[in-house]
Amino acid sequence: xxxxDSSGASKKLSWLxxxxxxxxxxxxxxxxxxxVEDVRRILHMGRAALEAAVEDNTKARLELRGTRIRACQGHxxxxxxxxxxxxxxxxxxxxDDTPVFHGTRVxxxxxxxxEGLLPGERTHVHLAEAIDSxxxxxxxxxxxxxxxxxxxxxxxxxxxxxxxxxxLARHVPVSAITGLVPVIxxxxxxxxxxxxxxxxxxxxxxxx
Numbered sequence: 001x002x003x004x005d006s007s008g009a010s011k012k013l014s015w016l017x018x019x020x021x022x023x024x025x026x027x028x029x030x031x032x033x034x035x036v037e038d039v040r041r042i043l044h045m046g047r048a049a050l051e052a053a054v055e056d057n058t059k060a061r062l063e064l065r066g067t068r069i070r071a072c073q074g075h076x077x078x079x080x081x082x083x084x085x086x087x088x089x090x091x092x093x094x095x096d097d098t099p100v101f102h103g104t105r106v107x108x109x110x111x112x113x114x115e116g117l118l119p120g121e122r123t124h125v126h127l128a129e130a131i132d133s134x135x136x137x138x139x140x141x142x143x144x145x146x147x148x149x150x151x152x153x154x155x156x157x158x159x160x161x162x163x164x165x166x167x168l169a170r171h172v173p174v175s176a177i178t179g180l181v182p183v184i185x186x187x188x189x190x191x192x193x194x195x196x197x198x199x200x201x202x203x204x205x206x207x208x
Contacts, residue, residue, distance in 0.1 A: 009053035012043055014061055017071040022079035030086030032070035039069055060164040073162040075123050084123050084170060091160035091168065097150050099178065100127045100159070100167050103141030106187055106194065109180075112145065113197045117172035124168035127159070131181055142187045143194065146179030147172050174198075 016039065021028045024042050028034045040050060054062045054069070063072050073091075075082045094100075102117055102125065117125045131144045149159050152169060155176065160168045180195055182188040192202055 007056065009043075009045060009049055010057040010062070012045075013039070013050070013053050013069075014057065014071060014074075016043065017062065017069065018074045019076040019080065021081065028070075028081050030081060030083045031090050032075060032080075032082050032087060033068045034070060036064070036067050036069050059166075063163055072164045073124065073166050073168055074126070076121055077119075077123055078121060082123065087123060088158070088160055091162050094149065094159040094161050094167060097148075098129075099146045099148055100129060101131055101133070101144040101146055101181075102127050102172070103144050103183075106142045106190070109143070109194060109197050112177070113174065116174045116177065117145070117147075117169075119171060124160075124170055125172055127167040127169065127172075129165070129167060131183065133165075142182070142184050144181045144183055145177055146181065148176050148178045151176035151178070 016024055016026060017028075017032065017034065020026075021034065026034055026038055026042055036047070036050065039045070040047065043050075045053075050069070051064065054064045061072055061074065063070050073087070075087070104112065119125050127147060128144075147169075152159055152172065155173050157169055157171070157173075157176075162168060177198060180198060180200060182191050182194065187194060195202055
């Protein structure tokens with residue numbers, strides 16, 4: 001299988017296992033697991049091609065265990081049989097107090113300052129362990145929002161880590177946002193203005 005073919009197969013697998021199970025009629029449990037043979041039948045994919053697609057998937061989003069396969073995280077709420085509770089039961093709870101990060105665009109900041117980070121049509125908000133992390137954030141972002149795990153826990157919210165290293169929370173309230181780091185030059189030039197959206201000042205360290 002060529003690299004392009006593997007990439008295309010990987011995208012089909014990701015769509016089916018994260019968003020399209022209901023539409024495609026794929027039987028799946030509440031933690032996102034489906035039978036490999038059912039997936040192969042729906043996608044008309046050989047076992048070797050499926051294994052190559054899992055191996056080549058960007059950010060290791062797919063998990064293959066024997067006769068079952070699933071997406072590690074990133075599931076849609078609509079049209080999918082997964083539940084937050086069942087997914088979280090298969091992830092590790094993060095008990096560390098080290099700040100975590102969420103990458104976003106400048107245009108989204110005012111809404112985030114009002115409502116916090118919401119999962120939208122997904123089950124969870126995706127977070128990363130570091131500003132330069134390769135998992136848990138979009139490829140192209142303007143700023144990284146700093147989030148305090150202790151403040152999440154104070155609001156009764158837990159932080160989890162999926163098998164591919166993405167950190168996840170059901171949502172992030174404004175009170176758990178403790179900083180903002182511009183990562184592109186355009187955002188750096190507006191740093192003071194962007195910090196002010198959250199009531200932060202340049203050089204001021206957040207606590208807790």
